[in-house]
Amino acid sequence: MEYEVVIGLEVHAELSTKSKIYCSCTTEFGGEENTHCCPICTGMPGVLPVLNKNVVEYAVKAGLATNCTIAEFSKQDRKNYFYPDLPKAYQTSQYDLPLCKEGYIDIEVEGEKKRIGITRIHIEEDAGKLMHDEWETGTLVDYNRCGVPLIEIVSEPDIRSAEEAKAYVENLKAILEYIEVSDCKMQEGSLRADVNLSVRPKGQKEFGTRTEMKNLNSFRSIVRAVEAETQRQINEIESGGVVVQETRRWDDNKGVSYAMRSKEEAHDYRYFPEPDLVPIVLEKEWIEKVKEALPELPDARRKRYIAEFGLPEYDAGILTSSKRLADFFEEAVSKNSNTKAVSNWIMGDLMRILKEKNLEVDQIPFPAEYLANLIGLIDKGTISGTIAKKVFEKMFDSGKDPQVIVKEEGLEVVSDEGALVEVVKKILESNPQSVADYKSGKEKAFGFLVGQAMKETRGKANPQLINKILKEELEK
Amino acid sequence: MKVTKETIEHVANLARLNLTEQEKEKLTTEMEDIISYVDKLNELDTSGVSPTAHVIPIKNVFREDEAKASYDREKILANAPSTENGCFKVPKVVE
Known part of the structure; x- marks a missing residue:
């Protein structure tokens, strides 16, 4: 049976603001563990987060550059989950009223243009870094990245191949770089993608069951993960099984993915409006001004x-x-x-x-x-x-x-005819066989002699001049 | 609204709470009472009222994008029950 793959991407881009989203700690990459932290980004009780103005402006720029409608009224919400990468046991994000929605970008694959819809762009905070492998006894947590502002760009399920997925992320990356809201360094994790993917028999209208692969941080891993997951789902169906809705982790070294957790339960995030942060209300005129200033x-x-x-x-x-x-x-x-x-x-x-x-x-x-x-x-x-x-x-x-x-x-071309005549003479003397070959009609020998002369001058001789002198000398 | 023991178990699991059988039963009744109480709101016609985004009528509280000094690491880690190599140490978690 012939299958069609259906892909939607969630791209996370770290915004290149100087300070974090809700506090004035630096967003600089790296640094000694837990030295870019304060009570706000480590979620201490009793602190009050205040939204960074530029986060709103950068997200609106991204929305305008991707043809989105900008919300005049937007709010932030708490997404609740327990995992030590966020010390508060929730991530401040946006749920039902994101800053930007209903946009698109155009891509081109093998000469064919295609429009990929963008469902929404919302602002949220990045999580900390967990180090699992080296210490047997526990997990170490570095909160430097915690609270670095992110935008999450969610696409419509319009993508139909690994090449389209790659082209989409490439175009998105280029746009974000152009408007200078993110440095998009994939190797530093400042641009990464989650892939939602399902397959269905070609011609079928309903979507198949989808899986999600998280945190792909290179174009190569996106392409490979899409190809491998497509094949895995097809094999599953062909062998009489069913695709289970789940989150999978892509192992780029081994080229395979593993099931992480069942999505149904893990995604019961119990969003609610963030009481510490107030609504964002944007004036039409301000949005228009940002639009006009886009590069x-x-x-x-x-x-x-x-x-x-x-x-x-x-x-x-x-x-x-x-x-x-x-x-x-x-x-x-x-x-x-x-x-x-x-x-x-x-x-x-x-x-x-x-x-x-x-x-x-x-x-x-x-x-x-x-x-x-x-x-x-x-x-x-x-x-x-x-x-x-x-x-x-x-x-x-x-x-x-x-x-x-x-x-x-001293790499200038040698166009001094006298000097080059000397070079040519020397070459002719040391290659009597080639000279004889040339004289007996073997044209190839000429090329060889030119090569020798060029070599003698370490490539600096004027080649036209060498040709001319060599011809003259051989005619003599 | 009817609250079942399964709902309580599900919510407790999401909140990482270990409940005894007794507590589960007690909470099932209590939760049902609470929800019925709040259900009264449904008697009001709210078709012309937009959902509350925030209880206080204020908007647009921002700070300028300026990076300032962070805390000393010793202070940040001071309350942590366990630390190692300048990091918080938590029970091993692998998804």
């Missing part, structure tokens, strides 16, 4: 790159997929108008090296201007394309301006 979003920027720089749609899509990358591109283009070359260097060598070195765009050790300088050196004929690639690698090692590197290491 250019990825989609608009992509379209602009196509129109303004004449880039192919694919290239424009890649360059604008991350704000930092797009900023880097524009910075370089402002110093060197060879747009196509800048785009090619970024999409080719830059992306490759970032991947190899496992670096983020903001960790590039030199300014975008240096890439512009490098391209300038090639365009002026100061260095060859081959040498440029080497210089680029060196820029990553030292962070130096390519102009400096080229000078320091």
